Amino acid sequence: MAHPVAAQARSEIKMTLKQGEAALLTIVIPVIGLLVFGSVKLLPVPAGVPNRVNFVLAGAIAFGIMASGMVSQSISVAFDRSYGVLKRLGATPLGRKGVVMGKLAAVAALELIQLALLLGVGAALGWTPSGNPLIFIVGWVLATSAFTGIGMLLGGTLRAELVLGLSTLLWLVLLGVGSMVVPLGSLPGPVALLAKLLPAAGASYLILHGISAAGAVPLWAWIDTLVWAVGAPLLAIRLFKWS
Amino acid sequence: MGSSTNECAIRVDELEVRYGAFCAVDRLSFEVASGEVLALLGPNGAGKTSTIETMEGYIKPSAGSVAVLGMEPFRSQARLSRSMGVMLQEGGIPPRMTVRAALRLYSSFYDDPVDAGELVSQLDLGRVEKTMFRRLSGGEKQRLLLALAIVGRPRVLFLDEPTAGVDPVGKVAIRELVSALRDDGLAIVISGHELEEIDRMVDRVLIIDHGRELAHGSVEELKSRYGTECVEFSTRASLDLQVLSTRLGVDVEKIGDGRYRVGASASPALLSSLAAALEDLEISSIETVAATLESIYLSLVGGSKE
Numbered sequence: 001m002a003h004p005v006a007a008q009a010r011s012e013i014k015m016t017l018k019q020g021e022a023a024l025l026t027i028v029i030p031v032i033g034l035l036v037f038g039s040v041k042l043l044p045v046p047a048g049v050p051n052r053v054n055f056v057l058a059g060a061i062a063f064g065i066m067a068s069g070m071v072s073q074s075i076s077v078a079f080d081r082s083y084g085v086l087k088r089l090g091a092t093p094l095g096r097k098g099v100v101m102g103k104l105a106a107v108a109a110l111e112l113i114q115l116a117l118l119l120g121v122g123a124a125l126g127w128t129p130s131g132n133p134l135i136f137i138v139g140w141v142l143a144t145s146a147f148t149g150i151g152m153l154l155g156g157t158l159r160a161e162l163v164l165g166l167s168t169l170l171w172l173v174l175l176g177v178g179s180m181v182v183p184l185g186s187l188p189g190p191v192a193l194l195a196k197l198l199p200a201a202g203a204s205y206l207i208l209h210g211i212s213a214a215g216a217v218p219l220w221a222w223i224d225t226l227v228w229a230v231g232a233p234l235l236a237i238r239l240f241k242w243s
Numbered sequence: 244m245g246s247s248t249n250e251c252a253i254r255v256d257e258l259e260v261r262y263g264a265f266c267a268v269d270r271l272s273f274e275v276a277s278g279e280v281l282a283l284l285g286p287n288g289a290g291k292t293s294t295i296e297t298m299e300g301y302i303k304p305s306a307g308s309v310a311v312l313g314m315e316p317f318r319s320q321a322r323l324s325r326s327m328g329v330m331l332q333e334g335g336i337p338p339r340m341t342v343r344a345a346l347r348l349y350s351s352f353y354d355d356p357v358d359a360g361e362l363v364s365q366l367d368l369g370r371v372e373k374t375m376f377r378r379l380s381g382g383e384k385q386r387l388l389l390a391l392a393i394v395g396r397p398r399v400l401f402l403d404e405p406t407a408g409v410d411p412v413g414k415v416a417i418r419e420l421v422s423a424l425r426d427d428g429l430a431i432v433i434s435g436h437e438l439e440e441i442d443r444m445v446d447r448v449l450i451i452d453h454g455r456e457l458a459h460g461s462v463e464e465l466k467s468r469y470g471t472e473c474v475e476f477s478t479r480a481s482l483d484l485q486v487l488s489t490r491l492g493v494d495v496e497k498i499g500d501g502r503y504r505v506g507a508s509a510s511p512a513l514l515s516s517l518a519a520a521l522e523d524l525e526i527s528s529i530e531t532v533a534a535t536l537e538s539i540y541l542s543l544v545g546g547s548k549e
Contacts, residue, residue: 007351011344015337080337088335091299092352093395095321 004094008102013109016072026068026110031117034060037181038125046183046214050128054212057122059180061211062143062204064114066174068107069147070154071167077103077155078163087243096242100152107148111140122211129211136210142229143203149232150199156240174200179208196220199228252277252399252430253298257307260293260454267293269454270307275447277398280421280431282445284438286544290454291434292332295401298432299329311399325353328397330388332404338377342368342387345376346394353395362390367416381408389417393424400424404435418444442536450543457543462536469539474505474517476529491516504532 016022038056049055090096178200184192195201202224209217253275260268268290275281296302300320314323350356366386406414450458488495494506509531
């Protein structure tokens, strides 16, 4: 017998990769984004970052985490709820904890696939690794916790149709102000200030400093990411509805 | 699967389920033994789902107690789930998951699952093994859900509308499977609205409405306690039902083209009066019709609505 959580995670990964739109969102778009924005001089590069690819690669990794943890997960959880999938699985030996653990394991596995692809493409485009690996690992874990927490919160509390629209809207907003393609310094002052309170910019900064020399990590990036990484899952646990 | 029979597998004692001020289940008590099939019947909103979901561990009782295989389901759902099979009305399978993937996934949750191939052939799912759940017919979906409910060799089984949307051949397959599972010692609770089918599958019936028990007993007991046989006849002649009803002293209703039902049991006095009343008419058939689970259900639930 395979471990129920491993079996559930494997099933989740297969379903995600088989669903064209989910694979497009979590794998294809981050890679294409890296290829396009890493090759063409369309956007400014923040001061202190050695080259364009280093900045775009960090943005693509953060984008991938956001797509897998928040967008894909919130939609998957919301529709699973509406179809009674979570309820049915809760009455198997997998149990409710196992359902959540399976989903988290699937998100982590998908992110590792993304990461391997993005680092490979980044290296081919001229990425020069010069950051702090420890910051990268901590940032990657915190970002995964924050975005997956938001995904579970949205998917576990709202109607599926609403989640579909809302998570896509959030994805676009955070893509715009999350320092993934446009550096915070290039945004108007009030927008940049607001962006520092949202989950994406802090995570992007930590990942950027993890893979590239970019000066010292600003304190706000740590606080912002930590608050979302702890707060969103706690809120999801508190408010989650199974059916 | 379990082999011991006649042990009490499910015990529900003075169960109450409340949602705020609304009482969905009101002091309901019953037991289900191993090797027994109980039908839980009632109109929509009667409290069936709340009762079943309490036994499945989804809902915490507001008062009273529920024990399934000696466990308190709400507290021990994870442990109980190893010995419990569940078939939900809403399905609970992702629309894009194939039959094969669903069987493989659910098999992986249990220590000693039933061979998936055996279930596929038993429930005639071979043709659709690679088909996604959303593309299955209603009957195929029900058969897959039943397969997933029994893949872990449960000792108790909860089936919500197992034959809804199933074709006649599929109904026979499900009926035979339920019978085999009962013979294997499973305690089975079925709910649904297909009363003719349920009549053929169950040992005992519990009819509830407004969360309360209306009737409880074996199908035969209910038929002898609540069922009244009636007389049906056919004639091509045109009848004045009001005049006939007054003459016989019982209601006569038209139930089809040229077919009528006399709402009383077939006593010699009634048959004699009926023969006298119809002596000038050409009667093509006259027969006594035994009570059915459906007629009992309708008389009880219809009465409770008034």
